Amino acid sequence: MLQLQTIRENKESIITALKKRNIDAEPMLSKIIELDEKRRSIQTELDATLAESNKLSKEIGMLFKSGKAQEANTLKEKTAGLKEASKQLGDDLNVTAAALQEQLYQIPNVPHESVPAGNTDEDNEEIFREGDIPPLEEGALPHWELAKKYDIIDFELGVKVSGAGFPVYKGKGARLQRALISYFLDKNTEAGYTEVQPPLMVNEASGYGTGQLPDKEGQMYHVTADDLYLIPTAEVPITNLHRDDILAESDFPIKYTGYTPCFRREAGSYGAHVRGLNRLHQFDKVEIVRMEHSNNSYAALDEMVEHVKGLLQDLKLPYRILRLCGGDLGFTSALTYDFEVFSTAQDRWLEISSVSNFETFQANRLKLRFKDENGKSQLAHTLNGSALALPRVLAGILENYQTKDGIKIPEVLVPYCGFEVID
């Protein structure tokens, strides 16, 4: 959510920046400014009315105490009109503030200046590429065939137990999955991220805090009996650890990492691109989350990108980094780098990490602030990234490391797996 003051002061530049998202924000912003002006004028009037009313009440109290009941009763009559007026103004204020809030929730974050304009993923800008694409032998298989061949992931069993998109990992497949989680957590911890195990269900306030609500309500599983939501990413509970906090500058940087399953309804997904591990209702992910001083968040973002690069270099997977264009940028993000691994057997790139700076967009909803050197509160910046999302890393490993003698395990994972090959 953008800050009102920012909108008031930078309306034109916000409109220009939002054009990169192919949004004409002019009508919305004008509406917001209009509502804000209305709200302020009502507030001023209401405050004056209440002040008058408070003053009279005090006088009445004094008069009663000193036994001048008659004078007090005279004053009482004067308060009736004030009371009526403040009730009316209060209602107006509530209506206006609610309308304003609703408008504000609809404005996406302002893209960073480096974000390219564009409509679709075609317009994303590749900024880095590394790793060799392995020459595969005749008869190389996509991961869902490999999963079946070596009996390491059973999609049909998942269908029986839950439904499509809930795979069952078995044997060495399950072990490899666990190895990846441990490996990522270890690397993240080494890089200074504090490991946390957050709740997997969150309340409504948390959903609003990070921006899943109200915009993406349909994408989360809603446990209606208790009004909780299954987390679509660890970003939600971890970022909300600091909801309503006022930090000291010395608290920065705040760095967390956490492994969680993630639950996504993925309504509307279908087709070949969602086969196998490509798109699931439940998947595992290790996330990194940071809270930063506003003047350090882009340095932090770069650091996160370097860190994720390190993970992929270790796994020796061919990958590229994209700077998302305005049209592909998430609602809450100011700048996002997507990491994609090349899946050789599918001959396509698979997104395995998304690293974003939200600037103050989430912090404004979270009321996550810090005291600056002048003792003033200002909003912190929040960032997060996958380090990494498991299923597609797994898909990449299975497909890129396949040989006719089985699937080799990347060297760094062997100590975690306890075996060198899946055969």
Added chain:
RNA sequence: AGAGAGGUGGCCGAGUGGUCGAAGGCGCACGCCUGGAAAGUGUGUAUACACCAAAAGUGUAUCGAGGGUUCGAAUCCCUUCCUCUCUGCCA
């Protein structure tokens, strides 16, 4: 799930209709004291919004949330959320 207790400032905790944004304590900050520290001592120490160019200042709101009674509510009434304890159930 049943019964009970309770939600007050960073924390603890007092406050049952008016002078309460809220005693007292702890913590924290700054100063004094000290060779230095501790102790002692003094001062300060919530957030949001509005007015003001801004600072200063002023006003308004906030004692879980929402509503009501009243000239006036932390205090009374209603609704709701949450927490804790015991019982039950269960990993």
